[in-house]
Amino acid sequence: MNAPAELARVIASQPDATLGYKDFSLGSFRFRRDEYFVHIGWQTRDGRPMSHTMDAGNYLRALMRDVAWGFFYGWVNFDSVFGTVNHYDSVDLYAGSFNGTMKDAGIDLLENFPSAQIRATFEAMLDDWTNASFDPFAAPQETGSPYGRKNGNNTAKITRARELATRCVGLKGDLDLRSDERGAPVNRAFADVPQDQPELHPEPGFENEVHAFNLFGFLSRSQVTWNPSFTSVVKHSYMCPTTEEHILPIIHGNDRVEWFFQMTDEIHWDCGDKNTGKPMARVIMKAGDMAAMPAYCRHQGFSPKRSMLLVWENGSPSLVYEIQKGESHEIPVQF
Numbered sequence: 032m033n034a035p036a037e038l039a040r041v042i043a044s045q046p047d048a049t050l051g052y053k054d055f056s057l058g059s060f061r062f063r064r065d066e067y068f069v070h071i072g073w074q075t076r077d078g079r080p081m082s083h084t085m086d087a088g089n090y091l092r093a094l095m096r097d098v099a100w101g102f103f104y105g106w107v108n109f110d111s112v113f114g115t116v117n118h119y120d121s122v123d124l125y126a127g128s129f130n131g132t133m134k135d136a137g138i139d140l141l142e143n144f145p146s147a148q149i150r151a152t153f154e155a156m157l158d159d160w161t162n163a164s165f166d167p168f169a170a171p172q173e174t175g176s177p178y179g180r181k182n183g184n185n186t187a188k189i190t191r192a193r194e195l196a197t198r199c200v201g202l203k204g205d206l207d208l209r210s211d212e213r214g215a216p217v218n219r220a221f222a223d224v225p226q227d228q229p230e231l232h233p234e235p236g237f238e239n240e241v242h243a244f245n246l247f248g249f250l251s252r253s254q255v256t257w258n259p260s261f262t263s264v265v266k267h268s269y270m271c272p273t274t275e276e277h278i279l280p281i282i283h284g285n286d287r288v289e290w291f292f293q294m295t296d297e298i299h300w301d302c303g304d305k306n307t308g309k310p311m312a313r314v315i316m317k318a319g320d321m322a323a324m325p326a327y328c329r330h331q332g333f334s335p336k337r338s339m340l341l342v343w344e345n346g347s348p349s350l351v352y353e354i355q356k357g358e359s360h361e362i363p364v365q366f
Contacts, residue, residue, distance in 0.1 A: 040148075041155040051181025053159050057152045058142040060124060064090075064160050066179050071113055073126050073140045081138055083112045083126055088167075088177035091160060092280030095167035098153050099193055099258065102146065104344065105351070106284025108329060111308050114281075115149070119348065122149045129284070131307035161185050168255040170276040170337065194260035201244040206261075208244060209252035218274070220337035221251035247294075250274055250339050257332075259342050267347040276337035284329040286351040288363045289344060293320045296338035305329040323363035326354055 044054040055062040061072040069090040072082045093109040100107070102117035111130055116123040125141040127133030161167060163183030164175030168191065196206040208228075209215035217224065226248045233241040246262065250272055257279050259271035275298060283289075284305035291298075293316040300314040305328055314322055318338075324330050353359035 041152050043155060043159070046181065049180070055152055055156050057124065057149065058144065059140060060126070060142070062156060069160075071126060075138045075140060077137065079138065081126070081140075085110060085113070087160070088165075089280065091157065091165070091167040091177055094153060094157050095189060096257065096281055098150065098157055098189075099168075099191070101150075103283065104289075104346075105286030106282075106305060106329060108282035108284060110282070114284075116284075117146075117286075118143075119351075120146060122146050124149060129306055129308065131309060134307075157189055158184055158186055161189055167280075168258060170256045172276075191255070193258070196261045196264055199242050199244075199263045200249060202242050203239050209249055215252040215254060217251050218253060218337065220274075220276070221247075224248060224251040226251075246272060247339065250294075256337070259344075267345055267350075269344040269346050271342040271344055273340055273342060274337055275332060275334040275340050277334065279330075279332040282329050282331040283324075285324050285326045287326050287345055287354060288361070289324045289342065290363065291316065291322045291324070292341040292343070293318055293322075294339040294341055296334070296336045298338055298340060299333045299335075300330050301333075302328050302330045325363065326361035 042056045046053050050065055052064050059073050063070045064087055067087055069085045069087050070082055071085070072080065075081055090109060093107070097103070097107045097115055102115050102122050104117065106114060106116050106129065108114035108129065112133065113126050114129070116125070121143050123141050123143050125139065127139030128141040130139070133139050161184065162177070162179065162181065163185050165177040165185060166174040166188040167177070168188060194206055198205055200206045201208050207213060217226070224247050226245065228245050228248070229243045231241065231243060249262065253274040256274060256276045259273040261269050262272055263270045272294070295318050297315060297317045300316065301310070302312040302314060302324065303310050308329065311328060316322055350359060354361055
């Protein structure tokens, strides 16, 4: 087994003399960015050189989520070619492996890395390739440009801690409510959301057991997009509301069922087969709608206005393996 120090070692070049960015490598993959694009190179299983190019802004938004979410549940497709699969103590890095056409042509590559190794490389790449004016967690109207030559860093923005309650937001000793004092003013899109809090009258002795808070007010103060937080936790049941604006920067491939409750405005979802990308459905969710994404699909959302979405996750660490063995269902309900 590799030692921790070896896993954390990042293989990077010196900064480019003109552009200022470093090149990175991880296993057989090579990563390079210029003023507009990120270029990913690899060799196919039979030795042919291949490359893939992504818009630098789209790549950094996807990379930001992959790093911040700890590779999430299952597949984090940066686009239809490149991405990661989380195995929870290791991570697959792939190019073309879940693209039906590239897979059939034999020009794909998948390599597995210890989670610590790929995390160290991704964190270093995100820090080096994100300039001072760009926040990959923000909506497009709330950040500067991701393009151009190297111009500083934005380490404070890309290392935000994900907000995770252990029982419920606002409970004594748990995650605090968002406020102006915490650096979370009401977002421009939610200026009309009431900020009052519910009255609580628990019986003596239950003051730390009974709780309620204004969820809409809490979400109205979100400073990031497409980044679910935990607001309440019951064993492995996680309520993960979030605010969404513009495009989900990844195409999430599920390894378990994921439930969505559209609380305000609307989101358009493109759904496809998680292994091939073949289109399966177009789902338009409006305020009040509920939907579930089966464990065999991938999905990407488009939110024309900043909306509020409640995501419910079953975070059981054994669930993905129960599904693989046929002990749990890939679908949410049976009729």
